[in-house]
Amino acid sequence: MLLEVKNLSIEFHDHLIPETVVSGVNLELSEGQILGIVGESGSGKSMTAHAIAGLLSRHDMKKTGEILFEGQDLLTCPRAKLREIQGNEISVIFQEPMTSLNPVKKIGWQVGETLRIHTQLDKAQIKARVLEMLEKVELDDPEKVYNQYPHELSGGMRQRVMIASAMICKPKILIADEPTTALDVTIQAQIVKLLQRINRKEKTAILFISHDLSLVKTLCEQVIVMQHGRIVESGLSEEIFNHPREDYTRLLVSAIPGCERGKRMQEKL
Amino acid sequence: MKQIIEKIRGLRKKKQNTMFITGCVITGVILLLTLIGFIHTPYEPDQMDAANKLAGISWQHLMGCDNFGRDIFSRVLKGCGTTLVVAGGTVLIGTVFGILIGAFTGYFGGLLDEVLMRIMDALFAFPSLLLALVFVSLFGKGKYHVIIALGIAFIPSFSRIVRSEYMRCRDLDYVKSASLAGASHLRIMFVHILPNIRTVLVSSVMIGFNNAVLAEAGLTYLGIGVQPPDASLGEMLSSAQTYLFSAPWYAFGTGLMIILMILGFSLMAEGMKKHTA
Numbered sequence: 001m002l003l004e005v006k007n008l009s010i011e012f013h014d015h016l017i018p019e020t021v022v023s024g025v026n027l028e029l030s031e032g033q034i035l036g037i038v039g040e041s042g043s044g045k046s047m048t049a050h051a052i053a054g055l056l057s058r059h060d061m062k063k064t065g066e067i068l069f070e071g072q073d074l075l076t077c078p079r080a081k082l083r084e085i086q087g088n089e090i091s092v093i094f095q096e097p098m099t100s101l102n103p104v105k106k107i108g109w110q111v112g113e114t115l116r117i118h119t120q121l122d123k124a125q126i127k128a129r130v131l132e133m134l135e136k137v138e139l140d141d142p143e144k145v146y147n148q149y150p151h152e153l154s155g156g157m158r159q160r161v162m163i164a165s166a167m168i169c170k171p172k173i174l175i176a177d178e179p180t181t182a183l184d185v186t187i188q189a190q191i192v193k194l195l196q197r198i199n200r201k202e203k204t205a206i207l208f209i210s211h212d213l214s215l216v217k218t219l220c221e222q223v224i225v226m227q228h229g230r231i232v233e234s235g236l237s238e239e240i241f242n243h244p245r246e247d248y249t250r251l252l253v254s255a256i257p258g259c260e261r262g263k264r265m266q267e268k269l
Numbered sequence: 270m271k272q273i274i275e276k277i278r279g280l281r282k283k284k285q286n287t288m289f290i291t292g293c294v295i296t297g298v299i300l301l302l303t304l305i306g307f308i309h310t311p312y313e314p315d316q317m318d319a320a321n322k323l324a325g326i327s328w329q330h331l332m333g334c335d336n337f338g339r340d341i342f343s344r345v346l347k348g349c350g351t352t353l354v355v356a357g358g359t360v361l362i363g364t365v366f367g368i369l370i371g372a373f374t375g376y377f378g379g380l381l382d383e384v385l386m387r388i389m390d391a392l393f394a395f396p397s398l399l400l401a402l403v404f405v406s407l408f409g410k411g412k413y414h415v416i417i418a419l420g421i422a423f424i425p426s427f428s429r430i431v432r433s434e435y436m437r438c439r440d441l442d443y444v445k446s447a448s449l450a451g452a453s454h455l456r457i458m459f460v461h462i463l464p465n466i467r468t469v470l471v472s473s474v475m476i477g478f479n480n481a482v483l484a485e486a487g488l489t490y491l492g493i494g495v496q497p498p499d500a501s502l503g504e505m506l507s508s509a510q511t512y513l514f515s516a517p518w519y520a521f522g523t524g525l526m527i528i529l530m531i532l533g534f535s536l537m538a539e540g541m542k543k544h545t546a
Contacts, residue, residue, distance in 0.1 A: 053449055054449075055445060055448070055449065083451040083452075083453065084451065085451075086448070086449050086450065086451040087449060087450035087451035087452075088451060090449075091449065091450075092445075092446070092449045094442050094445070094446065096442055099441060099442040099443065100442035100443055100445070100446050101443055101446075102443040102447070102461055102464075102465065103443075103465065104464045104465050104467075105461075105464070113447065113450050113452070114450040114451065117450060117451045117452055117456070118451060162446075165446075165450070
């Protein structure tokens with residue numbers, strides 16, 4: 001098992017009354033698997049992902065449970081060890097491609113940053129790898145993009161750049177925290193396809209977090225449904241979408257806009 | 270080729286920014302005069318001449334002569350250098366320590382932030398002139414002591430500006446991405462965040478420079494700054510005060526220089542702010 005989360009709870013202690021945002025979450029991710037986490041805003045899905053990525057290092061936060069990456073507990077391991085894993089073994093793409101790139105650095109520099117931190121490659125080698133990666137994420141003119149600044153790119157291009165920089169060290173797990181929410185529908189489909197291709201080619205396990213159920217339905221084999229920081233239901237994607245057991249899941253699934261009306265219109269014609 | 274064209278375009282954009290250009294011109298002239306002052310002055314700045322005591326403005330003495338018959342223009346050239354060195358040194362100390370303290374407190378927060386910022390508050394509560402006064406009276410007079418004293422007095426304001434910028438930046442997504450790429454705290458602080466706050470830094474350095482020029486002039490005016498016969502604009506202005514009515518050109522020449530220096534840097538800072546806004 002690549003990643004095992006056992007009984008993870010996260011509490012905020014920045015107010016007088018501690019607030020539990022995630023409680024008792026268990027999940028498993030094996031190599032090359034795509035796991036979807038769905039739920040409404042505030043259901044704790046992003047918090048779970050951030051905790052796995054090792055992003056929640058605030059003092060006023062209490063985390064209990066275990067996050068085992070290849071047997072190593074990420075919650076208790078020293079920061080140096082965690083940094084070795086971050087970017088190299090576990091990468092993250094965020095929701096907002098507009099803000100997740102540094103506005104004053106060139107794209108090439110930013111994509112190569114992970115390599116600069118984790119490897120001893122020289123400048124020319126890094127540049128070659130970056131260009132190769134930019135091509136892999138299907139950017140039209142990698143040489144040109146290499147020398148551009150984030151503000152010169154469109155949202156979809158930026159998200160591709162983010163994927164390139166997340167994937168450059170060939171991580172074993174890619175955490176995609178609502179990677180398509182800020183993009184329009186056609187670009188969404190492209191990005192999802194790109195993720196699928198990466199998953200197939202590189203055997204990267206993807207933890208796909210989204211509130212877009214139709215996307216999750218097409219992309220993920222396994223799905224976890226979360227509400228109020230707890231897992232409501234989990235299982236195979238088909239099972240959950242076709243035969244939901246819990247009321248909440250049923251409610252969510254029924255909220256997927258279908259093509260029923262369109263079909264009826266077609267029949268009429 | 271493309272890059273050259275883009276650079277020219279950028280310059281043209283800057284040219285529309287008249288404030289910045291005027292500031293640059295004035296500062297350039299001052300720097301040029303200072304440079305000339307280091308190499309050559311029309312008269313020996315310390316050379317006294319009893320016959321020309323408080324002589325008026327003439328072709329021989331462009332800004333007249335002071336109470337010892339020394340050529341004011343020559344002394345102004347020399348004094349600009351001293352003032353610039355003192356102001357530059359002050360700003361350098363203030364910025365370097367300000368950035369360090371501001372970066373650590375703003376980025377990490379917590380106890381470190383509380384302790385360091387309370388110390389900065391204490392420093393801030395002191396008027397900077399008073400602090401410098403205390404320092405100079407403890408360690409003695411002289412140019413370098415003035416630099417250190419003013420530099421320390423300038424640290425709190427810089428560190429506050431830098432701290433607030435770091436607090437703003439530390440929760441942004443690109444900082445998170447950097448930390449997720451496995452970058453160390455130091456790398457995030459100085460490679461990822463610092464370039465992002467450079468515009469704020471540059472304009473506050475400019476303003477700091479102005480304040481330093483004024484503070485140096487003020488300290489020397491009080492008699493604890495740069496010591497005679499070393500010429501400095503503040504020192505000259507303070508002795509000019511005595512002859513304000515009998516020889517107004519003395520104060521005029523030196524005062525004009527201070528005003529121009531401040532004006533140049535202020536315009537540059539303002540222009541830069543406008544350019545980035």
